[in-house]
Each structure stands twice: as C-alpha cells, then as structure tokens.
Amino acid sequence: MAHSVSNLGIAMDRKLGVIGRQAAHCETHGEYLAVLIKAGGLSGCPVCAADKRDMEELERKRSQFRARQHELARIPKRFIDKTFDNFEASSLGQKVAYEAVAEYVDNFSKHRREGRCMLLLGRVGTGKTHLAAAATSFLINQCMVRAIYRTVGNVISDIKATFRDKSGDSEARIMRELIEADLLVLDEVGATKQSEFELATLFSIINGRYEQCRPMVIVSNLSPAELDDALGARCVDRIRENGCIGVAFEWESARGAHA
Ligand SMILES: Nc1ncnc2c1ncn2[C@@H]1O[C@H](COP(=O)(O)OP(=O)(O)O)[C@@H](O)[C@H]1O
Ligand SMILES: [Mg+2]
Numbered sequence: 001m002a003h004s005v006s007n008l009g010i011a012m013d014r015k016l017g018v019i020g021r022q023a024a025h026c027e028t029h030g031e032y033l034a035v036l037i038k039a040g041g042l043s044g045c046p047v048c049a050a051d052k053r054d055m056e057e058l059e060r061k062r063s064q065f066r067a068r069q070h071e072l073a074r075i076p077k078r079f080i081d082k083t084f085d086n087f088e089a090s091s092l093g094q095k096v097a098y099e100a101v102a103e104y105v106d107n108f109s110k111h112r113r114e115g116r117c118m119l120l121l122g123r124v125g126t127g128k129t130h131l132a133a134a135a136t137s138f139l140i141n142q143c144m145v146r147a148i149y150r151t152v153g154n155v156i157s158d159i160k161a162t163f164r165d166k167s168g169d170s171e172a173r174i175m176r177e178l179i180e181a182d183l184l185v186l187d188e189v190g191a192t193k194q195s196e197f198e199l200a201t202l203f204s205i206i207n208g209r210y211e212q213c214r215p216m217v218i219v220s221n222l223s224p225a226e227l228d229d230a231l232g233a234r235c236v237d238r239i240r241e242n243g244c245i246g247v248a249f250e251w252e253s254a255r256g257a258h259a
C-alpha cells in the first residue's frame, strides 16, 4: 500500500515543507491526520486521494481500451453513430427487436458464459445493421467487451489479400482475430452465393468460436430456412446450440424514411 502523506518521516516532512499536523475528519473514511504545509493549507483525506488516483487511472485505461477496440471493431463509418437511443421502435416488431438486442447486451456476460448466439434475420432496410452496430459500440464503450463487426465480404477479402502478400502468418492472424474476439458480429451472411472457399472459411470461424464457447451475432437478409441452406447444417447447428436468440425483422424498409 502507498504511504499516506501523514507518515513519511521527519526527513521527508522537511523536504515537503510540512510544519505540523492536526486531526481531521473525512465524511467517508473517518478520522485522519492532516498535515499543515509551509505554503499554507491542510492536506485532504489520503484514502480519498488514493481512490481518486485509482479512478483516474481506471478511466484512462478505459478510454485507451475504447479507442483501440473501436479501431479493431471496424464498424463502418455510416453506422458508427447508430445507437439504441436513435433506433426508433414505433411498431411492435421494432420494439421486440430492440428489446431482444438490448437484453443481449445488458446480459452479455451471461450469454458469453453460455456461448449463446443471436440471429438477426429479415428484410433489407429494417435496421438489422443499425442494431448490430449499436450493440457492438455499447459493448465496447460501456462493458469493455472486445466486440468486432465484420461483413462476410470483409472477412473473405481480408483473407484473400493475405494470399498476395507473402508474409505467411497473416491468414492465421486474421483467423485468430475473428475467433478470439469476445463477440463477433457477422453481417451480410448469405448475401452472395458462397463459393466452397467462403463456406470453408465461414465454417472455420464458426467452429473455432463454437469450440471456445464464444458467441456470435449473425445478421442476414435470408429467412431461417434460407440461412440453413446457405450455411449448411454443420454451421447452423453450432450457431443454434445453447438456445440461440432469433429475431425476425419483417416490416417495411426504413431506408427511405431515415435517409
Ligand atoms: N427503427 C429505426 N430507427 C432509426 N433508424 C433506422 C431504423 N431502421 C432502420 N434505420 C436506418 O435505416 C438505414 C437502413 O438500416 P440498416 O440497419 O442498414 O438495415 P438492414 O441492415 O436491416 O438492411 C440505416 O441508416 C438505419 O440507421
Ligand atoms: Mg444491413
């Protein structure tokens, strides 16, 4: 434990210009010995001062984490300001979707422990990416969770780019990043016809996360049956294990209204 300013010894007293001591009282920590300094003034509660330093240090670490994790998360610029607050939940469907995603982030530590995934499926322009981005930002900013956002297109093109550069381990590095994040939000699943390579890559990611019991949020414009077809039973079974939470976005597109 750090020494309080009240008991540093005579030599230190002299150096710091301490000329006396007097009993003082802190509302939170009770009695303490305050020091009187040559320059005038009385020292405050040493425990409060240490608490304040700890809080400042924690806040500094948190803001470092947020800045770093937002870089890694790669939420697209268009969605960086999307939040739960600016998601309009006027229809029943929107309310249900909002509540489900909000519950998932509010109880993320439980869902993470249980490896529970979330499926956001339905029509284009209904706010799936909005809520997925809001969830990613919320988990990074409020919960210090290492959440990342990728589209399937991002993942495939990142990996293909490593084939051109001959550095060797970068495909493994990308896979590690995708598998080790606390939460992977994978958007645009099944948006294009998948090649064998894409399916094998998706399986590696989904299975890698499944083995480590790490959750995913899968976002797609496909229906549940179409998603099963697009990903195949091996992937879908892993996503659906442990009571995966599914949300259907089946209302009119908001794209016109919110453009
Ligand atoms: N309920 C909503 N409240 C506020 N903005 C919305 C809502 N639904 C959609 N939007 C906005 O409409 C646009 C399209 O939504 P998006 O999330 O991209 O849809 P999807 O991913 O389902 O295709 C985005 O700018 C999004 O912020
Ligand atoms: Mg989208």
Ligand SMILES: [Zn+2]
Pocket: 026, 027, 028, 029, 030, 045, 046, 047, 048, 049
């Ligand atoms: Zn105190």
